[in-house]
Amino acid sequence: MCHCQGVPSVSQAPIRQNSVRAHNLALVLQTVANSADPISRASVAGATGLTRSTVSALVDDLIAGSLLTEVDPAPRTGAGRPAAGLRPAPDGPAGLGLEINVDYRAACVVDLTGTLRHRLVEAGDQRQAGALSALTRLAALARHRAEADGLTVAGAALAVPGLVAAGGVVRVAPNLGWQDITIGTELDGLPLTVDNEANLAALSELGVGELPPSFIYVSGEVGIGAGIVLDGSLYRGVRGWSGEIGHIPIDASGPLCRCGARGCLEQYAGQEAMLRAAGVTSVAELAGADLTIAGTALGTALSTVVNLLDVDTIVLGGIYAPLVARLRDAIDAEIGRRVLTGSPIRLRAATFGPDAAMRGAAGAVLQGVLNDPAGWLARS
Amino acid sequence: MCHCQGVPSVSQAPIRQNSVRAHNLALVLQTVANSADPISRASVAGATGLTRSTVSALVDDLIAGSLLTEVDPAPRTGAGRPAAGLRPAPDGPAGLGLEINVDYRAACVVDLTGTLRHRLVEAGDQRQAGALSALTRLAALARHRAEADGLTVAGAALAVPGLVAAGGVVRVAPNLGWQDITIGTELDGLPLTVDNEANLAALSELGVGELPPSFIYVSGEVGIGAGIVLDGSLYRGVRGWSGEIGHIPIDASGPLCRCGARGCLEQYAGQEAMLRAAGVTSVAELAGADLTIAGTALGTALSTVVNLLDVDTIVLGGIYAPLVARLRDAIDAEIGRRVLTGSPIRLRAATFGPDAAMRGAAGAVLQGVLNDPAGWLARS
DNA sequence: GTCAAATAATTCAACCAATAAACAAATCTT
DNA sequence: AAGATTTGTTTATTGGTTGAATTATTTGAC
Numbered sequence: 094m095c096h097c098q099g100v101p102s103v104s105q106a107p108i109r110q111n112s113v114r115a116h117n118l119a120l121v122l123q124t125v126a127n128s129a130d131p132i133s134r135a136s137v138a139g140a141t142g143l144t145r146s147t148v149s150a151l152v153d154d155l156i157a158g159s160l161l162t163e164v165d166p167a168p169r170t171g172a173g174r175p176a177a178g179l180r181p182a183p184d185g186p187a188g189l190g191l192e193i194n195v196d197y198r199a200a201c202v203v204d205l206t207g208t209l210r211h212r213l214v215e216a217g218d219q220r221q222a223g224a225l226s227a228l229t230r231l232a233a234l235a236r237h238r239a240e241a242d243g244l245t246v247a248g249a250a251l252a253v254p255g256l257v258a259a260g261g262v263v264r265v266a267p268n269l270g271w272q273d274i275t276i277g278t279e280l281d282g283l284p285l286t287v288d289n290e291a292n293l294a295a296l297s298e299l300g301v302g303e304l305p306p307s308f309i310y311v312s313g314e315v316g317i318g319a320g321i322v323l324d325g326s327l328y329r330g331v332r333g334w335s336g337e338i339g340h341i342p343i344d345a346s347g348p349l350c351r352c353g354a355r356g357c358l359e360q361y362a363g364q365e366a367m368l369r370a371a372g373v374t375s376v377a378e379l380a381g382a383d384l385t386i387a388g389t390a391l392g393t394a395l396s397t398v399v400n401l402l403d404v405d406t407i408v409l410g411g412i413y414a415p416l417v418a419r420l421r422d423a424i425d426a427e428i429g430r431r432v433l434t435g436s437p438i439r440l441r442a443a444t445f446g447p448d449a450a451m452r453g454a455a456g457a458v459l460q461g462v463l464n465d466p467a468g469w470l471a472r473s
Numbered sequence: 474m475c476h477c478q479g480v481p482s483v484s485q486a487p488i489r490q491n492s493v494r495a496h497n498l499a500l501v502l503q504t505v506a507n508s509a510d511p512i513s514r515a516s517v518a519g520a521t522g523l524t525r526s527t528v529s530a531l532v533d534d535l536i537a538g539s540l541l542t543e544v545d546p547a548p549r550t551g552a553g554r555p556a557a558g559l560r561p562a563p564d565g566p567a568g569l570g571l572e573i574n575v576d577y578r579a580a581c582v583v584d585l586t587g588t589l590r591h592r593l594v595e596a597g598d599q600r601q602a603g604a605l606s607a608l609t610r611l612a613a614l615a616r617h618r619a620e621a622d623g624l625t626v627a628g629a630a631l632a633v634p635g636l637v638a639a640g641g642v643v644r645v646a647p648n649l650g651w652q653d654i655t656i657g658t659e660l661d662g663l664p665l666t667v668d669n670e671a672n673l674a675a676l677s678e679l680g681v682g683e684l685p686p687s688f689i690y691v692s693g694e695v696g697i698g699a700g701i702v703l704d705g706s707l708y709r710g711v712r713g714w715s716g717e718i719g720h721i722p723i724d725a726s727g728p729l730c731r732c733g734a735r736g737c738l739e740q741y742a743g744q745e746a747m748l749r750a751a752g753v754t755s756v757a758e759l760a761g762a763d764l765t766i767a768g769t770a771l772g773t774a775l776s777t778v779v780n781l782l783d784v785d786t787i788v789l790g791g792i793y794a795p796l797v798a799r800l801r802d803a804i805d806a807e808i809g810r811r812v813l814t815g816s817p818i819r820l821r822a823a824t825f826g827p828d829a830a831m832r833g834a835a836g837a838v839l840q841g842v843l844n845d846p847a848g849w850l851a852r853s
Numbered sequence: 854g855t856c857a858a859a860t861a862a863t864t865c866a867a868c869c870a871a872t873a874a875a876c877a878a879a880t881c882t883t
Numbered sequence: 884a885a886g887a888t889t890t891g892t893t894t895a896t897t898g899g900t901t902g903a904a905t906t907a908t909t910t911g912a913c
Contacts, residue, residue, distance in 0.1 A: 107523045108488070108496045109900060110869045116488045117871085135890055143487045147871055149891060173889025174879040256814060264814075307711050319781070328703060330783025331687050334814045337780040342773060342811075345724040345736075354811060356725075393722060397777060400717040401699070403710025431722075431734055434636060434644075434714045489871060490898045497900090515861055527900055529862060553860025554908040 114151075115467035117143060121151045122160055122181075122466045126205070131164050131178025152179065158470040159185035159245075160205065160462070181205035186247035186462045186469060187239050189283070190455030191232055192290070193219050194254055195268050195315070198228045200235040201448070203455035204244060205462070211238050212448070220270050232280060247462050247469065248284040250454035251276065252293040254314060256334050261287040264334075268315050286457065290450045291336055291410075292327055295320025296460070297445050297453030298408050299327075308406035309398055310443070311338070311391075312450075313413040315364050323402070339363065341394040361390030364412055376412050380419070388420040392427025399432050410443030417442040494531075495847035497523060501531045502540055502561075502846045506585070511544050511558025532559065538850040539565035539625075540585065540842070561585035566627035566842045566849060567619050569663070570835030571612055572670070573599050574634055575648050575695070578608045580615040581828070583835035584624060585842070591618050592828070600650050612660060627842050627849065628664040630834035631656065632673040634694060636714050641667040644714075648695050666837065670830045671716055671790075672707055675700025676840070677825050677833030678788050679707075688786035689778055690823070691718070691771070692830075693793040695744050703782070719743065721774040741770030744792055756792050760799070768800040772807025779812050790823030797822040 106112070124137050132140075138148045155161040164178040183206050190201045198219055202211040213235050215227070228251075236246050253276075255266025261276040276287050295310035299322060310320040319336035321328045329335055340350065340357040347356020360366050368374060371382035395407055409417050421440055428438050445452045462469045486492070504517050512520075518528040535541040544558040563586050572579045578599055582591040593615050595607070608631075616626050633656075635646025641656040656667050675690035679702060690700040699716035701708040709715055720730065720737040727736025740746050748754060751762035775787055789797050801820055808818050825832045842849045 105500075105521075107500060107521050107900095108493045110493070110871095113488045113490070113493060113870060120485070120487060133890070141485075141487050144872055145891065146873085146893080150870085171889080172881040172887065174877095174891075176890060321781075323703070323708060328782070331785050332783055332814070332816065334816070335781065335783040337783075337813055340780060340811065340813060341777050342722070343725070346726065352811075352813060397721050398781060400720060401701075401715065401778060401781065402708070403712055403715040403717075405711050431720065431732075433717055433720060433732060434712070436712065436714070487871090490900095493870095493899065513861070524901055525862065526864080526902080530899085551860080552858065552910040554862075556861060 111467075115465065117141075117147070118151050118154065118466045118470075119464055121148060122155055123463055125161060125179045126181050126463060131180050133176030133178065135176060137179070154470065155466065156182075158466070160466055160469070181207075183208065184243045185245065186459070187244040188455035188458030188462075189232060189236055189239070189246050189249035190293075190451040190453070190458070191228060191249055191251040192253075192451040192454065193224065193228055193251065193269070194290070195219060198224065198231055199448075199451050200228075200231045201451045201455055202235050202239040202244065202246070203452065203459065205459060209452070210242060210244065211235050212451075224269075225274075225276070229280065236281070236283070246283060248286070248458040249280050250286045250288060250293065250457045252290040252450035252454050253287055254290045254316070254318075257287050257289055258333060261285060263287065288329075288454070288457070289318065289320075289333070289336070290314075291318035291320040292329060293320070293451075293453035293457060294410050294443065294449035295322050295408070295453065296327055296456050297449045298322075298443065299325070299456070305404075305406040305439070307402070307404045308408055309395070309402070309404055310408045310410055310449075311395070311413060313362065313364065313409070313411035317359055317363055319398070321402070323404075338394055338398065341397060343390045343393055358390055358394045362387040362394075367412075379412070379416060382419075384416060384419045385423050388423025389427050391420065392424040393431065395424065395438075396428050396431035399428065399436070399438060400434075403434070403436070405436060406439045406441070408441055408443050410446075410449050414443045414446050491847075495845065497521075497527065498531050498534065498846045498850075499844055501528060502535055503843055505541060505559045506561050506843060511560050513556030513558065515556060517559070534850060535846065536562075538846070540846055540849070561587075563588065564623045565625065566839070567624040568835035568838030568842075569612060569616055569619070569626050569629040570673075570831040570833070570838070571608060571629055571631040572831040572834065573604065573608055573631065573649070574670070575599060578604065578611055579828075579831050580608075580611045581831045581835055582615050582619040582624065582626070583832065583839065585839060589832070590622060590624065591615050592831075604649075605654075605656070609660065616661070616663070626663060628666070628838040629660050630666045630668060630673060630837045632670040632830035632834050633667060634670045634696070634698075637667050637669055638713060641665060643667065668709075668834070668837070669698065669700075669713070669716070670694075671698035671700040672709060673700070673831075673833035673837060674790050674823065674829035675702050675788070675833065676707055676837050677829045678702075678823065679705070679836070685784075685786040685819070687782070687784045688788055689775070689782070689784055690788045690790055690829075691775070691793060693742065693744065693789070693791040697739055697743055699778070701782070703784075718774055718778065721777060723770045723773055738770055738774045742767040742774075747792075759792070759796060762799075764796060764799045765803050768803025769807055771800065772804040773811065775804065775818075776808050776811035779808065779816070779818060780814075783814070783816070785816060786819045786821070788821055788823050790826075790829050794823045794826050 124140050134148045138145045159182045161179050162182045164180050183204050187202050187204045192199045197216045199214040256264040258264050261278045263271050263274045265272050291312035306325050307323045312318045317339035319338045339359040340352050344356035348360045350357040350360050367387050443449050500521050504520050514528045518525045539562050541559050542562045544560050563584050565585050567582050567584045570581045577596045579594040636644040638644050641658045643651050643654045645652050671692040686705050687703045692698045697719035699718045719739040720732050724736035728740045730737040730740050747767050823829050
């Protein structure tokens with residue numbers, strides 16, 4: 094019948110008075126969290142558009158719930174009563190970030206201030222049976238230490254190098270040899286989310302520096318994956334399988350790829366291809382090699398991504414992070430040639446290096462609290 | 474300082490009581506608009522989660538503002554007082570959709586029920602000076618006719634085959650020979666938005682049929698563009714230049730493209746390439762031709778898009794729309810080979826054919842009203 | 854044919870949360 | 884020491900939703 098008006102863009106849920114408070118609690122909490130320095134109630138009111146009295150009431154709730162704390166007033170500027178500074182509480186909820194990869198498992202705890210409180214890494218081949226229960230033990234240890242600090246772990250997120258479907262099901266993780274492994278949505282009573290390693294690594298960059306609203310995080314490992322952040326939030330795709338850029342065709346007559354096609358990106362910029370081209374055996378040795386071939390292939394593939402999505406920032410992570418200086422020229426040249434709009438692209442190395450996925454996982458948990466502090470406060 | 478929590482995902486604006494009403498008005502209006510049949514206040518309450526009394530109050534406002542009307546009750550089912558049916562009003566706000574292309578200009582008026590009320594098309598080369606003022610006259614005529622029907626034109630949107638920046642500036646429209654043309658944000662006192670033709674055409678598909686939340690609209694014309702709809706809303710990119718898929722590399726040793734690279738998609742599936750390959754001179758004759766080369770190239774490029782964005786629906790528009798049957802096999806084969814996740818992809822022809830961009834433009838205006846009915850009601 | 858049951862829609866008192874304005878607190882300026 | 888200035892709290896008011904009671908209108912049963 095009526096075609097043209099499209100699907101609703103207003104969220105499906107009704108707004109009641111409760112939702113107003115929930116929204117404004119999140120607004121106040123995030124305003125404090127995104128401020129570099131301690132910030133006063135009055136400044137929060139100014140930044141959000143809420144009145145000072147409303148902010149005071151909301152802040153009272155947030156302090157009572159250990160989401161904010163008052164700190165000593167910032168150095169004062171002029172006349173007037175000195176402000177009480179607000180900061181995210183260092184002793185409230187914390188995020189438990191987990192990662193499992195081919196040759197290590199890891200867990201970390203990050204508090205609301207963004208501080209890494211604990212970091213546990215265990216090397217070793219994870220392609221064995223029992224890897225998951227070892228990870229569970231590691232997670233329990235990290236949680237125990239966090240709770241000894243007075244933190245309350247709000248949830249856990251696990252980064253996996255593979256395709257993850259809803260409900261914590263790993264459809265396939267080729268390098269781990271996993272297929273249709275159900276990890277579930279709970280870990281020792283803690284809510285658990287499982288997500289692709291590149292997606293969570295991309296989240297770790299959100300909030301770093303100048304906050305680009307949209308960017309692509311490219312994760313170079315054995316395969317090549319991408320985390321796509323659009324307008325400030327991670328885009329996961331219909332089934333959660335976005336960002337598979339490893340098989341963008343570079344040259345139809347190129348080398349045969351394990352996927353069956355010829356000349357995929359992975360055959361030029363994948364870990365093994367780069368090692369082979371450079372004639373070395375370890376990733377560390379790549380720092381001294383000529384990476385023009387890989388850089389050009391990456392630039393070609395990223396041109397397609399930029400032409401399609403019009404993003405202006407690309408973050409290189411995984412094995413690429415320490416190699417950005419050597420890759421930049423070839424990538425820039427190719428993007429300059431192929432991106433029609435001539436947009437300048439900012440290319441930068443991942444901030445957290447090998448910890449990116451784990452840090453992003455912990456950050457994802459904390460995001461949940463920041464986006465719904467009312468739900469956190471209402472927990473029994 | 475505090476890194477990991479990321480940018481706020483809660484909208485920056487505070488919610489006050491006004492916003493509650495504004496949101497719920499939109500919720501009720503959209504619930505009615507998205508219902509195939511007339512729907513009762515009670516059903517709206519059930520669907521939205523609001524109470525019947527709240528819905529009644531909101532509906533009163535919407536009816537008073539000519540956004541909804543009561544119609545005869547639907548065939549009743551059992552006992553009880555019969556419901557009064559609600560429908561979008563056919564005599565309220567309307568959207569004015571405009572399009573300018575190489576060889577025609579067009580205007581249409583669509584009302585809130587999705588009905589096309591007027592459609593004006595003028596053939597002729599638009600690459601001349603004065604094309605814009607001719608379009609302005611056509612728009613005025615369409616508006617005049619709509620107002621003679623008792624409609625109130627809420628705004629206008631113009632589809633242009635080129636890159637459009639903020640503020641109604643056409644950065645470049647190669648086939649029109651335009652460069653840095655400022656069209657502005659107003660047309661005879663009406664709010665005007667200017668957007669890429671493929672973007673608006675994509676919007677025309679939103680709300681058709683089973684409402685896929687994410688899809689790609691591919692517009693085949695002289696060049697090839699794409700409109701990207703993710704999670705129910707159009708993704709425009711950082712500068713509004715998303716969807717440039719015409720120059721995805723298909724074969725590094727292929728024919729030289731006007732962009733300077735070799736083997737771009739446009740060289741296989743662009744209008745001129747297809748005509749040349751088929752040995753015909755008009756688009757209509759393509760219906761009888763072998764389109765395997767174009768289909769394979771399209772399939773290769775779309776595989777990249779699907780691997781990157783994990784969308785499950787692709788709509789083929791422009792010159793591709795009537796050719797879907799002949800293109801499908803080659804596209805499907807290529808996607809089947811190259812999309813690693815093995816996801817089934819739905820491929821379908823555009824619903825509105827050559828009117829897609831114009832209809833989408835009108836729809837975009839109506840979307841604005843549907844998303845902010847309170848703003849519409851508050852106009853003086 | 855009348856009454857009970859069922860469903861739709863409206864009315865009204867209660868409640869929740871934000872607002873605005875007045876007030877209290879703490880510091881700076883002169 | 885007095886006034887200016889800014890922060891933070893208190894209190895009455897307002898807007899908007901809720902929930903229960905009420906009215907309206909039909910079907911079905913006796």
